[in-house]
Amino acid sequence: MRSVQDVRELLDRLDEVEADALEAQDLDFKRWDGRSLPDMQRRLIEVAVCMANGGGGTVVLGVADRVVGRAAAIPGVPLEIDTNALVREIYTHTDPRLTPDFEELSVPEGTGRLLLMQVRGPMRPYTDSAGRGTIRIDKSCEPLTGSARRDLLMASGQADFSAQPAEAAWSDLSPSALEALRRAARAERSPEDLLTLSDRGLIDTLGLAPNGRLTIAALLLAGTPEALARNVSGYGWTHLRMRNATDYTDRADGGEALPVALARLLDRVMADNPIATVQQGLYHFEYRAYPELALREALLNALCHADYQRGAPIIVKQYPRRLEIGNPGGLVGDITPENILHHPPAPRNPLLVNALVRLRLVNRSNLGISRMFKAFLLEGKPPPIIEERGESVTVTFQRHEFSEAFRRFAEEESEAGRDLDVDQLLVLHHLSGHPEIDTATAARLCQRGEALARETLNAMETERGYLERGGAGGRGSYWTLRADLHRRLGGSGDPDRQRRISLEAAKTRILSLLQERAARGEPGLTNEDLRRITHLDRSQVVRLMRELRTAHPELRDPGRGRGAQHCWVPAGTRE
Known part of the structure; x- marks a missing residue:
């Protein structure tokens, strides 16, 4: 889903490109047709069904998708349009029922009002009340064909192929497959009373033969190759x-x-x-x-x-x-x-998976x-x-080399009652090869929201003592691996040289370097030099030097260009 702020930023590009060029799988722009409200409502039903079948997304209403120039491309949505009425209309004429959310976006162009229709699709496939449907593929709505409907049902877990009856008799079960199944389950400490059942009793207890008829799941778990080939085309x-x-x-x-x-x-x-x-x-x-x-x-x-x-x-x-x-x-x-x-x-195959769960596989x-x-x-x-x-x-x-140091560290932590979870391991692995990590990077690595990622980083800093925090706080915070732990884990590079320094420490260091170079008659430092010395990014270096020039008139503005240099020119010195 695109937020109001996301869409606002995209609208700024309409002076350069058509809205169509900004569309994506989860984003569509639609002009509001003011000539006929019933026609527009039918169109919204079609678009909602299409977007829901495609996995959900945002439809921006009030923007023409084939016009360049923001003023002409945003006619807007009439102020009298009631979004509650639109929701009722879409709900009434879709199956299963769709209830999109509408958000308003104020703009200076046209009527001054855009609508964002946020469509979710948790119960795909969707159609209108007459059974018609389309599916969003890239930037267009394609017909919801029979095979497309099957794929949606399979993807959502609503159609379980493994639960279908098989064209097979009990003699089509393989004794060697059943023995392999019991052996694998016993290795995972499956309940012994389950494993000592007869072959038929085991299949029945696992729910793989309702009314005495074998299912596809039964064959997948214990069928002969011949029975599988007859019932599951291409299996292997x-x-x-x-x-x-x-x-x-x-x-x-x-x-x-x-x-x-x-x-x-x-x-x-x-x-x-x-x-x-x-x-x-x-x-x-x-x-x-x-x-x-x-x-x-x-x-x-x-x-x-x-x-x-x-x-x-x-x-x-x-x-x-x-x-x-x-x-x-x-x-x-x-x-x-x-x-x-x-x-x-x-x-994807609930009956098959449920049987494997009961066997603890x-x-x-x-x-x-x-x-x-x-x-x-x-x-x-x-x-x-x-x-x-x-x-x-x-x-x-x-295939990578085994790290004895990392494995020994993990074992020692476990013996001390501090087992490492997968999120902590991902952070430690990242920091063994990178100088630092921020919340956004941790969230991406751990597949968590930023709030949970920050909790993990904070705990690794304050409770475990693995990390040290740097930065200005808030979103500017970053974490580094403690230097002694970095060396213990055999991390790459020198942790002290790679470590970013604080802004105040960076100011002191840069001033000292520039003054020393001026005293020796050496040239100043470029932005690239400063980034390498401080391990700060481009915007942080620009901000730092701006603050230094304000506090120290002896620092000269370097001007523009790749080779532009920051220089210290003492008062009374001719440049």
């Missing part, structure tokens, strides 16, 4: 050992049920997963390049959240320096790579992603990269 997995981006040296394919597929994929990946051995006292500990816990979580996620109606396999590509695990189907609902770490669970609270991240971070390695690539999701593990 492929593992490739990649030499480079286009060539592979080894390939394996399979079409077994999920427990067998998981075991085979793990075996193949682990065969080329180097070990680092670390000695601590009399003991030797082994650490894999890709932590096995993270591998299991990523493979399970791919297998249980795949869109099995797309007819595409799970693909695992093992490169010399990275591992990619991809499954068909995009992320579900409003989950994105930018919010997946702490997002509530939204399974997956976690109902969506802790699998956090576990995956934590497994890498505890070893001083960067976390996995999660991406949507077209209609698929890919998790990438990068």
Whole structure:
């Protein structure tokens, strides 16, 4: 959703470009048609349905989208238009019911009034009351075809393919798959009374055969390859050992049920997963390049959240320096790579996932992603990269050196009762390679709001003593890793040299340097020099030098240009 301030800033660009050039997936501009209110209401219903099906967004009413020049492009919305009446009209003529929020934006042009229609779409797909619908794709509204409706239902979790009846008999269950399922569940300490049931009793208890008829989920968990091939077109997995981006040296394919597929994929990946051995006292500990816990979580996620109606396999590509695990189907609902770490669970195949939850093979609270991240971070390695690539999701593990120092620090903290959570680990990992972090950066890294990110940074400073605060306070605050901890963790660079100095300390240092250079007859310092010396950004250096010139007339304005220099010219000296 775009805020009033966001839109206000965009309007300033209308003297240069058409509003159409400013539109996006979540932003549309519409001229208000004052000739017929019923026609305009019908148009708003169409636009609301389109935007809701596209995931929600903002429609700015009162702006022509094909006109350059702010004065001509903003005719506005008539003052007598009642937004409550518009909400009632849209609510009455949409299915499921849509209730957009309207916000007013005052402008000097036209009628002086614009309306922002904020549309949300939590129950997609939407249509009008006659069953017609479109979907926002990029900057246009496209027909809501049958396949588009199916994709929306799948994405929102409303259509569960795994719960559909299968064309299969009880004899189509695989004894070896059921044994693999029990073995995997027993390793996760699943209830023994569940695992000692007969094959049919286990399937019934897991809810995978309502009224005695097997579901797709039952076959995915325990079906024979032949039954899976009949019922789930294109089901299977492929593992490739990649030499480079286009060539592979080894390939394996399979079409077994999920427990067998998981075991085979793990075996193949682990065969080329180097070990680092670390000695601590009399003991030797082994650490894999890709932590096995993270591998299991990523493979399970791919297998249980795949869109099995797309007819595409799970693909695992093992490169010399990275591992990619991809499954068909995009992320579900409003989950994105930018919010997946702490997002509530939204399974694509609820019946299948619920069975795995009861067997304790997956976690109902969506802790699998956090576990995956934590497994890498505890070893001083960067976390996995999660991406949507077209209609698929890919998790990438990068091969990095194991950090004995980071792992030992984490273990010592845990032994002292100070376990590190995933947010703290992300901050520490960032600061081991960067001189500082601010609230906005921490919020992005931890996938949290800025308020929660600031709480984490404050706690790491005041309660744990890991960080030191700098800056002017408020939004100008930043945090650095304490110098002794930076050295202990084996962070890159010299923490003292990289550390930004306070504005007052910077003023003293710069004055001293400029006076010394003037006394030696050396040239002054450029803005680039000052940024390098103080580790301040461009705007902070400009502000600092402006304040110094006000307090010290001996400082001369450098003028403009890349090589312009700040110089100290003592009173009575000829320039």
